[in-house]
Amino acid sequence: MKIGYGPLDVDLLDGNEVALAAVTLEALGYEFIFLTSATDALMAAGIMSGVTSDIRCLVGINREIDAVRDAEDLAVVDQLNNGRTGIVLGPKALVDGNSAEAMLRALRGAVVNGVRIFPKPAQMIIPVFAENPVTADLETLPVIEGLQDGALCMLGLGDLRDRGEQVLEYAPLALAISLPLGTSLEALPSAARVREEVYVSERAKRTERPIPDEGLGPSDLTSDFYGF
Amino acid sequence: MTAKVSRDRPNLGVGLLSFNTSLVSNHSWADSYRAGINIARTAESLGLESVWLSEHHFVPDGYCPTLMPVAGSILAATEKLVVGTAVVLLPLADPARLCQQVRSLGSLAQRLRLGVALGYREEEFKGLGRVRRERGRVMDRHIEHLIDEIGELGTLTIAAASHVGVSRAIKYDLPLLIDGAVPFSSVVDWVNEYRAVSDKEVTVSRECWINSEGVAAPHAVADREFGYAQYVSWDWSDTHDDQSNPNDGAAMDQLDEIIEWSRGHWLRATQRDFDAVLAGLYAVGVDRVHCRLSWSGVPLDEEVVRAIAATGAAS
Numbered sequence A: 001m002k003i004g005y006g007p008l009d010v011d012l013l014d015g016n017e018v019a020l021a022a023v024t025l026e027a028l029g030y031e032f033i034f035l036t037s038a039t040d041a042l043m044a045a046g047i048m049s050g051v052t053s054d055i056r057c058l059v060g061i062n063r064e065i066d067a068v069r070d071a072e073d074l075a076v077v078d079q080l081n082n083g084r085t086g087i088v089l090g091p092k093a094l095v096d097g098n099s100a101e102a103m104l105r106a107l108r109g110a111v112v113n114g115v116r117i118f119p120k121p122a123q124m125i126i127p128v129f130a131e132n133p134v135t136a137d138l139e140t141l142p143v144i145e146g147l148q149d150g151a152l153c154m155l156g157l158g159d160l161r162d163r164g165e166q167v168l169e170y171a172p173l174a175l176a177i178s179l180p181l182g183t184s185l186e187a188l189p190s191a192a193r194v195r196e197e198v199y200v201s202e203r204a205k206r207t208e209r210p211i212p213d214e215g216l217g218p219s220d221l222t223s224d225f226y227g228f
Numbered sequence B: 001m002t003a004k005v006s007r008d009r010p011n012l013g014v015g016l017l018s019f020n021t022s023l024v025s026n027h028s029w030a031d032s033y034r035a036g037i038n039i040a041r042t043a044e045s046l047g048l049e050s051v052w053l054s055e056h057h058f059v060p061d062g063y064c065p066t067l068m069p070v071a072g073s074i075l076a077a078t079e080k081l082v083v084g085t086a087v088v089l090l091p092l093a094d095p096a097r098l099c100q101q102v103r104s105l106g107s108l109a110q111r112l113r114l115g116v117a118l119g120y121r122e123e124e125f126k127g128l129g130r131v132r133r134e135r136g137r138v139m140d141r142h143i144e145h146l147i148d149e150i151g152e153l154g155t156l157t158i159a160a161a162s163h164v165g166v167s168r169a170i171k172y173d174l175p176l177l178i179d180g181a182v183p184f185s186s187v188v189d190w191v192n193e194y195r196a197v198s199d200k201e202v203t204v205s206r207e208c209w210i211n212s213e214g215v216a217a218p219h220a221v222a223d224r225e226f227g228y229a230q231y232v233s234w235d236w237s238d239t240h241d242d243q244s245n246p247n248d249g250a251a252m253d254q255l256d257e258i259i260e261w262s263r264g265h266w267l268r269a270t271q272r273d274f275d276a277v278l279a280g281l282y283a284v285g286v287d288r289v290h291c292r293l294s295w296s297g298v299p300l301d302e303e304v305v306r307a308i309a310a311t312g313a314a315s
Helices: A015-027 A038-049 A065-080 A097-107 A155-170 A192-200 A201-205 A219-226 B027-044 B068-077 B095-111 B121-125 B132-150 B165-171 B184-195 B218-232 B255-263 B271-283 B302-314
Strands: A002-009 A032-036 A056-061 A087-090 A123-126 A150-158 A176-177 B012-017 B050-051 B080-084 B114-116 B156-160 B176-177 B202-209 B289-293
Touching: A002 A056, A002 A192, A015 A032, A015 A038, A015 B068, A015 B095, A015 B289, A032 A038, A032 A176, A038 A056, A038 B068, A038 B095, A065 A087, A065 A097, A065 B068, A087 B050, A097 B114, A123 B095, A123 B255, A150 A155, A150 B271, A155 A176, A155 A192, A176 A192, B012 B027, B012 B080, B012 B302, B027 B050, B027 B068, B027 B302, B050 B289, B068 B080, B068 B095, B068 B202, B095 B114, B114 B132, B132 B156, B132 B165, B156 B165, B165 B176, B176 B184, B184 B202, B184 B271, B271 B289, B271 B302
Parallel strands: A002 A032, A002 A176, A032 A056, A056 A087, A087 A123, A150 A176, B012 B050, B012 B289, B050 B080, B080 B114, B114 B156, B156 B176, B176 B202, B202 B289
Antiparallel strands: none
């Protein structure tokens, strides 16, 4: 399971603060940042690519999709950070399934609206894409069906010890830790420490599934859903 | 509005970064972006003032289709470098999205120069659902939207490849960017006309082939001419999906003519050339010059950036 930070609501941050957050999280060993939302998140991923080398950016899109422009932005951001970009599509983005599908097809080099998108992403990662909500927090997690490999779960840092094990029962591929709004990232423990907290029990260790070699995906779920 | 920058001579920058790969390169597109960021860092470390980015859509060689995320990356990777767009094709853009992108840069946008122009490729207008013949009206509408929504943030700048652009910059009282393909005599005329009514920033782009003694060898110039030959003969349609160039037809027939015409407008960057160009542009009130290499084949690289910086520093 990948340990990351998020959601990071970047529209509340200055560009310099976005860059600083990325540097801080990478130094703490976090493997991804879940950025919200949409255009701001795409820009933040671009900004972060200029100051980081390893950390992945999951871009949350939760508004109406502009198939061509979103695909172009995602493709370029993914080139900028050499395949470290992923997409998390929220319910609003999925309202028009045709637009979402067109964007994803464009990212794979298909002709959309009579044009082909270049450059194609080197390794577009889609950790979560399903009909079920993809940004489920732990409050609703137990009642959500369909969470499976590829799911992104989110958990407040304060709930880590009590509920981290519960997250593992759903075997998410990625866990995003967040701090209360307005709290400085300086209060954040290292990713290694978070992992220790989650795997506090032997039962949790037994529950974990093998981590795929290539981290977050792309998942079979996505492939099946859109027939890629 | 943005005040004219005061200095003893024009600031010097480089461009255009377009992040495409060439027929003669084994580099991936990700390599190209990584190299571009490094070029920006090198330019800053050598004392150059700006780098400039270029946009085209649906091009098989990977030409960058969206500039703002790239601008964000370079702005974050540098400390004082100005990052300009030359240009955002404004009639093709979603103005609300563009405003949001500029706003998301926050204080980084202080170093942005948002150069905008009309665009011309029919495929791009079709692909983005726009009508080419309406581009002038759409351009004006989008400029007004940007002025209303972001004001001075990002320093909206009107690019001119024809006199219409100069008139538009004057009409909206916005900074002016003159394209590198404009003959030098026209540049001087246009700047004089603009300066008569505005003290906003004026940036001039000049095509630049380095052949200064001891800076770049003649074979390097020959390589770049070859690269340009490939560039102008490229089939820019969207009918193929690899990086090979299927066009060996009509465009090639006109190649010599095109190159000969272009040479007449390009700066061959010897020390004497630099001195003359910078002095001439400063005399008419230009704030910034960026030396651009805009063709595929042999893209802007660190060697050329160093040569431009060295030649400019000695001027």
